[in-house]
Amino acid sequence: MTEPGDPNDLRKDASLLDGWLDFRAADVVSFGTPGHKQRLDLVGSVVDGDVPLYGGVDTIRQQAGAMANADRKLARLWGADWGRISVGGSTHGNQTLVLAVCRPGDEVIVTRTLHRSLLLGMVLVGVTPVWVGPEVDPVTGLPTRVPVDRVERALAEHPAARAVFLVEPTYVGTLSDIAAHAAVAHAHGIPLIVDQAWGAYFGFHPDLPRHSLQAGADAMVTSAHKTLPAYTQSALVMARTERIDRDRLDRAFDATATTSPSGTIAASADAARALLERDGERLLGNLLRIVDHARDRLRKVSGVVLLDDVVDRSVIVDRAKLAINVSGTGATGLGIEDHMVAAGIPIELADRDTVVPVISINDDLASVDRFVDGVIEAIERERSTPRSVLPSISWTVDPQVVISPREAFFAPHVTVAADAAIGRVSAELVAPYPPGIPVLAPGERITSEAVEGLRQAMADGTQVRYAADRTLATFQVVADR
Numbered sequence: 001m002t003e004p005g006d007p008n009d010l011r012k013d014a015s016l017l018d019g020w021l022d023f024r025a026a027d028v029v030s031f032g033t034p035g036h037k038q039r040l041d042l043v044g045s046v047v048d049g050d051v052p053l054y055g056g057v058d059t060i061r062q063q064a065g066a067m068a069n070a071d072r073k074l075a076r077l078w079g080a081d082w083g084r085i086s087v088g089g090s091t092h093g094n095q096t097l098v099l100a101v102c103r104p105g106d107e108v109i110v111t112r113t114l115h116r117s118l119l120l121g122m123v124l125v126g127v128t129p130v131w132v133g134p135e136v137d138p139v140t141g142l143p144t145r146v147p148v149d150r151v152e153r154a155l156a157e158h159p160a161a162r163a164v165f166l167v168e169p170t171y172v173g174t175l176s177d178i179a180a181h182a183a184v185a186h187a188h189g190i191p192l193i194v195d196q197a198w199g200a201y202f203g204f205h206p207d208l209p210r211h212s213l214q215a216g217a218d219a220m221v222t223s224a225h226k227t228l229p230a231y232t233q234s235a236l237v238m239a240r241t242e243r244i245d246r247d248r249l250d251r252a253f254d255a256t257a258t259t260s261p262s263g264t265i266a267a268s269a270d271a272a273r274a275l276l277e278r279d280g281e282r283l284l285g286n287l288l289r290i291v292d293h294a295r296d297r298l299r300k301v302s303g304v305v306l307l308d309d310v311v312d313r314s315v316i317v318d319r320a321k322l323a324i325n326v327s328g329t330g331a332t333g334l335g336i337e338d339h340m341v342a343a344g345i346p347i348e349l350a351d352r353d354t355v356v357p358v359i360s361i362n363d364d365l366a367s368v369d370r371f372v373d374g375v376i377e378a379i380e381r382e383r384s385t386p387r388s389v390l391p392s393i394s395w396t397v398d399p400q401v402v403i404s405p406r407e408a409f410f411a412p413h414v415t416v417a418a419d420a421a422i423g424r425v426s427a428e429l430v431a432p433y434p435p436g437i438p439v440l441a442p443g444e445r446i447t448s449e450a451v452e453g454l455r456q457a458m459a460d461g462t463q464v465r466y467a468a469d470r471t472l473a474t475f476q477v478v479a480d481r
């Protein structure tokens, strides 16, 4: 493995990391928050390293300008006009972008592979989605891309749409043609916004996809914490200001941000940005090598199919991602996950037919081999008759919007038995997790396909979240519909 440069050198280029290290080295007796006062004697090391942004990494009055400096460097590296480091995850970034771009009553074109955070951003603003579904790979049952002509058709039917929102890459590492989508959106005079939560490293190696702004999008959000060596909750939000107002972006970001940001989380995102800038290509080259190594080993396992081996060649894929179909082994992804968790190797996503690990620049050959060994061992323990693939309802849901998500969210609701709920309008959001894609959203007609798909996911062992009744025996529906 190639050795990274000295982490301490990163501070020269990362003002938040520099402030964090200075604070940790100084003999400070703080009379501000947080109440743990940097002392570990009451609750122990769980608070070790927790430094606030204001009154820690920088002064309360931000006299060092450390955050502004870090935001400027972020925007510059991604070629954006505006950039902010968030400590609220891509959840906060998605809400920021809906608040910045849309107004109450707007329609927007949105991929149904969206994360619930984007949908709840629509509830906040009062936007009605016009859904476009992804194509699904017939061999693995996994989503591939949103065809451009589906968006074109949606725009022809909804010419007043305010924006196009896509999620790129999908949870399984496939991408749409973002440049073509940007051209279509721009031809209609509207921005293309991309939730790139899973692709923080895009654009930093020639064998990886370009990032969304390079491909022509107007704004993107990415979770630094998902794939970069940064603290949980850290995210990066960036935009070009040709089609999106800079002041609205700031107001939208601040509207849903905590007023007590963790300086530690922000400093780790700044450090990750500086690391990508300094060592990104080298580290990502190594990542691609170890993922290829895992791929070579997994290909030899009878019954295992890798998405990027079978997907239509014209679909863009993230080569740093592995999406493993196990239906041909007779083992289930969820059964494999149980073995892996018991062996101390938790994985990001498992459902009936699929296992998707996160392999990052912090992995090496040894850790990846441990993952592959664990998968192979679990498959061999569970091996049985091969099954045909059953695409998850998360990728195939066909939503019927009756009223806006906001109207349904605030409407009086009643609880009815599942059978009686079919045909009614959902008051709640219900999503198998992972991936957290709503199968039912507030304002949508509850169909028997959606209820059966959710029950199937539950029967397979996937957790279904956010429903008031997690057994799905009852659903909450809008009272007067």
Ligand SMILES: Cc1ncc(COP(=O)(O)O)c(C=O)c1O
Binding pocket: 088, 089, 090, 091, 092, 094, 114, 115, 117, 167, 171, 195, 197, 198, 223, 233, 235, 435, 436
């Ligand atoms: C596509 C997508 N967008 C946004 C999010 C939310 O990200 P975060 O957990 O950083 O808030 C997720 C989380 O899994 C996601 O998968």
